[in-house]
Amino acid sequence: MKRGIIFDWIGTLSAGSKGGLYPYTIKVLRALKPKYKLALMSLAGRGIERRYQDLVTPENTHVVGDRTVREIKIGNALGCKTYWIQKGDYANETPNTETGKPTMIINSIEDLLDIL
Numbered sequence: 001m002k003r004g005i006i007f008d009w010i011g012t013l014s015a016g017s018k019g020g021l022y023p024y025t026i027k028v029l030r031a032l033k034p035k036y037k038l039a040l041m042s043l044a045g046r047g048i049e050r051r052y053q054d055l056v057t058p059e060n061t062h063v064v065g066d067r068t069v070r071e072i073k074i075g076n077a078l079g080c081k082t083y084w085i086q087k088g089d090y091a092n093e094t095p096n097t098e099t100g101k102p103t104m105i106i107n108s109i110e111d112l113l114d115i116l
Contacts, residue, residue: 004037004056005112006075008065011088012109013040028109032116036062041071062116064109066090068099076100083112 010016013025029038037056041063058079065071066085072095075082084095084102095101104115 001056001060002037003035003060003062004039005032005062005064005116006039006041006071006080007109008041008067008071011066011090012064012071012085022108024108024110028113031113036116041065041074062103062112064106064112068093068095068102072102073099076102083115085109 007013013029014021032038061075061078061080062083063071063075063078063080064083064085065075066088067090068084072082072084076099082100082102082104084105085108086105087107106112106115
């Protein structure tokens with residue numbers, strides 16, 4: 001079974017509509033694509049359960065994001081490995097008992113190339 005990685009968009013892969021993709025995003029995604037099923041997380045629209053129904057099992061899934069109260073909390077609740085990018089607008093949004101601790105704190109998705 002292929003393992004999966006779910007990425008947050010703004011603050012993780014891009015700086016948003018004004019900043020575009022981070023310079024390393026394409027390089028990292030291309031390096032990870034042969035080994036992992038890649039997915040994008042969005043909190044818009046459907047419920048949490050439906051967002052993850054097409055992904056591999058939680059123990060084989062990694063969730064990467066810059067918000068502890070969103071991506072890390074959701075990933076932890078589902079039993080996934082979580083990677084918190086502690087920089088940018090939400091660097092001080094520290095984990096708590098509600099979010100749970102991330103599996104690992106990283107500086108950018110580039111760190112995943114050495115970890116995974």
